[in-house]
Amino acid sequence: MVNLMLEIKGDLENLTNLQPQGGCDDPNFSYYFKVKCGNCGELSQKETCVTLSETVQLPKSKGSANLVQKCKFCGRDGNIVMIPGRGKPLTLEDSESGKYVPLMMFDCRGFEPVGFSFRDGWAAESTSGTKFGDIDLSEGEYVEYDEKGQYPVGISNVQERFVVVK
Incomplete structure (x- = not known):
């Protein structure tokens, strides 16, 4: 377990x-990623989608997880449980200092x-207070104009990483 x-x-x-449109713990926000088997190291061919609102019963157990999957290469079972309450929005200050911010924890x-x-x-707020929703970052950037503040707004150079936490 990690x-x-x-x-x-x-x-x-x-x-x-x-942050996700409904906040960092939005139960309907979809997280897409590939999974790597901890046994044989095989990387899934397709991306997997998990959300907080969808859980699956664990085989031979009383618990549940957000993802239960079998490795196509070695046949080993694995699961991932999302742990809400640890994420925070990416602020302008974090962006300017180049800091990574936590979004979601996975067991x-x-x-x-x-x-x-x-x-x-995704959603964000301009420095003038205008709210921007349903932001699509699939192209790696977002550009819009804030009428209230009368200036362009944008998101670029989005990056991610998974880090081990205790």
Whole structure:
């Protein structure tokens, strides 16, 4: 068992508080990534999608997980449980200092997530207070104009990493 924290960073222009649309613990936000088998090291061909709101019963157990999967190469079972309450929005200050911020923690048994894929469903707020929702980061950037503040806003150079946490 290992706990991995998904951390993100990016360059924010006149924006702050980048996070999933419903907040860092949005039960319907979809996390897409590939999984790597902890037994044989095989990397899944397709991305897997997990959300807080969807759980699956663990085979031969009373518990549940957000992802239960069998390695196609060695046949070993693995699961991933999402642990909410540890994430925070990416602020303009974090962006300017180049810091990674925690987004979601994953309790991994037999598999570990690799290569989080930025997609749609993000939200941010301009420095003038205008809210921007349904931001799509699948192209790695977002550009818009803030009418209230009368300046361009944008997100670029989005990056992710998974780090082991205690």
